[in-house]
Amino acid sequence: MSLRFFGQYLIENAVIRVEQLREALALMDRGRPRLEQLAVELGMLTRAEQQRLSREAEYTGYSFLELLQDEQMLTEAQLNELIGRRGDAEISVGAALVELGHLDSSALTLWMRRFGDEQRPYYETQIALPGALNRHRPARAVVGLFCRLLPGIAGISVDEGSLRAEPAPDIALPSAAILARGVVPLWLELRVEPELARTLSRGMAGDASLDPSPEDGEDAVRELLNVVVGNAVALLEEDGLHLSIIPPDPAGSAEVERTLELATSAGKAWLLMDPAPDPAPRHSELELVIDA
C-alpha cells in the first residue's frame, strides 16, 4: 500500500467513474484562482514579471509555481502565502463531486473517513532525526517513509532504532540521488551495501531466484529512492509544502550536511542529505522526433 489520491480511491471502489472525476476536476479548475493573477494582486510580482513567467511556462511545459520556485523570485514565506491563499479559495474533489450530483454528502463523509483511516499510518510516520535535520520536514518524511515502505516494496524490514548519524564507508557502493525542489528543497543520495541492493532487486521484481547484476542493483536503489521521495512529495503536499522531483546526475553532488545510517534485514543503508541544495537545471535540451 502507499499514499493515494482521493479521486483514484473513489474510482477503485466503484463509487465514481473516471469521466465523473474529470468533470469534477474541470469544475475545480474553473473555480481555482490562477497563481499568476494572485501573485500580481498580492504585489509579489510585477505584471511584466508575471507575463514573462507565464510565457516561459507555456513554452517549457513547467507550471508557474515550479518556475517561481526555480527562479527564487519569492521568499519562502511569500510562496507559502501564495499557495495558502489559492488553497483557501479551492474546492476539494469531494465537494466538486457532490456539487455535480455524482456523490451525496453523506456518502462523501463515509468515504472520506474510510480513506483517512487507510492513509493515516503514513501521516503518523514520525521519526526523530539527529540535529538540525529534525526540523527539516521533508527529511523527516523521507526517512519515515523509507522505514515504512521498504518492507512492502521488497520484504526488507528496517530497524528504526538503529538510525544514527554516521558517515557511509569510503568505498564505491550501489547508490542513487534525487532532488526534491520547492519551498523546502532537499537533495538526497541513497547508498546501500551490495547485498541489500541485490535483495532489493529480487524483492522489487518479485523473483527470489533472480541473480541481479551490479547494474540491476543500482537500478533497484534508484527505484527505491524514487518511490520513497515520490510518496514524501504527496505526504508533504497535504501540509501545504509543494515539491517536485527530478532525478539528477548523482555526480552533480551537493554538499552533504548529514549522513544517516540505517540497519535493515538485508544490510546497511545510508541517506546522505543536503537540505539547502542549489536549484537544479530546469530543463535538459531535448528534441523529440516522432515518425509520421
Added chain:
Amino acid sequence: MSDSETLRVLVVDDSRAAQSRIEQLCASSPHVKVVGTAFNGAEAIRAVKQAKPDLIFLDLVMRDVDGLVALRMLCRGMPGIRVAVVTSLGGSSRAAEEAFKLGAIDVLTKPVDPSAISKLMESERQRKIEDLRVAP
C-alpha cells in the same frame, strides 16, 4: 480463447526493476501479453506505434522525456488510447489531477498494489471483448 481477446500491454518505466514487477503481474494472467517495454516517453511513443497495445502502464518520473509529456502526446495524438499511470507521485493531488485531466484512465501509486493492477487489467480485457462484440 482467441488472440483478439488477449489484452496487449506496454510497460513504460525507466527502472528495469519496476518494469519486471509489472511484467510478472501480467505473466500471472493467461489473458494478458506484454507486447513491449520502453524506458522513457520518446521510446514509449515509438513502441505504441509498433506494438499497438490495448493498455499502457506509464511511469511519470523518468529521465529524458517524462511521463506527463508522453501522456499528453499520446492522448492528444491517439484519441481513445488507454493509459494507466503508475507512479510514486500517485498520492499527490497535483500529479494525479494532471494525469487524469490529460486522459489517464487510472493513476496507481508505487509501490504497486498487485490486486489493483490485476483488477485493472481484467476490466480492460472485458472492455476490449465488449468492444469486439459491438464492432461491425
